[in-house]
Amino acid sequence: MSRPTDLVIVGTGGEGRDLHGIVQAINSRATGDFRWRVLGFVDDYPTEDSEKLVNRLGVPFLGSTGQLADVPPGTHVALGVGRPHLRRETDRTVRRYGLPYATVVHPDANIGADCVFAEGLVAAGGVRLTTNVVLGRHVHLNHNCTIGHDSMLGDFVSVSPLAAVSGHCRLDEGVLVGTTAALVPRVRVGRDTVVGAGACVTRDVPASMVVTGVPARPRRAVEWVDHGGPGAY
Ligand SMILES: CC(C)(COP(=O)(O)OP(=O)(O)OC[C@H]1O[C@@H](n2cnc3c(N)ncnc32)[C@H](O)[C@@H]1OP(=O)(O)O)[C@@H](O)C(=O)NCCC(=O)NCCS
Incomplete structure (x- = not known):
């Protein structure tokens, strides 16, 4: 068997620890030689809790992202x-270390024909991409969400559990689609907009808004929450 590929996960919060779970599923179901x-x-902003929770996974907390300067060659x-x-x-922050980004797709995720994605894709169990979908860099697709045919998701888009993006939709860079939200076919969601949990987007939505409800209506402008902030989204 060939040597496994080394991997460092950036982020000790829930998303990072869930990502570790996807990696474990990949390793436990690997049929060929490839393993992480x-x-x-x-993490540059760990909390006491997140460090403890990481240790409970049996994985070390290595320190700040500065540690990426000392990892073995070939580490993803x-x-x-x-x-x-x-x-x-x-x-x-991480790009300056010049390390390759991993693509992490759960074995129970289903990626259809002619779906194209860039570096850093993370897809959890139950994700369904149908056909001819295009994904930018570092798109995160959470448990059991679906992305319909001919849709385009920009860099850093996150789609939360059970959300359904219909065909021919366009989500610009940095959009967050909340849990169980639905987008009807052909809508466009502007850069950095947040679609609230349970919303149904029936029309195009401008950039940097929070939209909620059925049908979705703008609630307010997005306010940035920096690292270490209360985590409103
Ligand atoms: C829409 C959202 C961003 C609003 O955040 P917020 O502006 O901080 O909202 P607040 O929690 O201060 O609530 C303000 C009001 O909006 C309502 N509200 C919040 N989220 C709502 C939603 N998704 N749909 C409808 N109403 C919502 C609240 O009930 C509250 O109403 P009230 O003033 O009558 O009491 C957030 O609630 C949300 O849905 N985020 C999606 C997160 C998600 O799904 N993450 C998945 C991680 S895996």
Whole structure:
């Protein structure tokens, strides 16, 4: 058997630890030679709780992202950061180490014909991409969400559990689609907009808005929450 590929997960929060679960599923169901070896987690903003929870997974917390300077050659990195704008910020920090990004797709995720994705895709169990879908860098697709044919998702888009993006939709960079939200066919959601949990988007939505309800209506402008903030999204 060939040597496993080393991996460091950036982010000790829920998204990072869930990502570790996907990696475990990949390893336990691997039929060929490919496996990941998780060297540990790094995080520039760990909390006491998140460090403890990482240790309970039996994986070391290595320290800040500065530790990426000392990892073995060939080590890959995965961004375990849920909120799109924080993932974008984390990418800016991590990129300077020049390490390759991992693609982490759960064995129970289903990716259809001619779906194209860029580096850093994370897809959890039960995700369904149908056909001719295009995904940008560091798109995160959470448990049991569906992305319909001919849809395009920009860099750093996150789609939450059980959300349904219909065919021919366009989600611009940094969009967050909340849990169980639905998008009807052909709608476009503007950059950095948050679609609230349970919303149904029936019309195009401008950039940097929070929209909620059925049908979805703008609630307010998005306010950025920096790293270490209360985590409103
Ligand atoms: C829409 C959202 C961003 C609003 O956040 P917020 O502006 O901080 O909202 P608050 O929690 O302060 O609530 C403000 C009001 O909006 C209502 N509200 C919040 N989220 C709502 C939603 N998704 N749909 C309808 N109403 C919502 C609240 O009940 C509250 O109403 P009230 O003033 O009558 O009491 C957030 O609630 C949400 O849905 N986020 C999606 C997160 C998600 O699905 N993450 C998945 C991670 S895996």
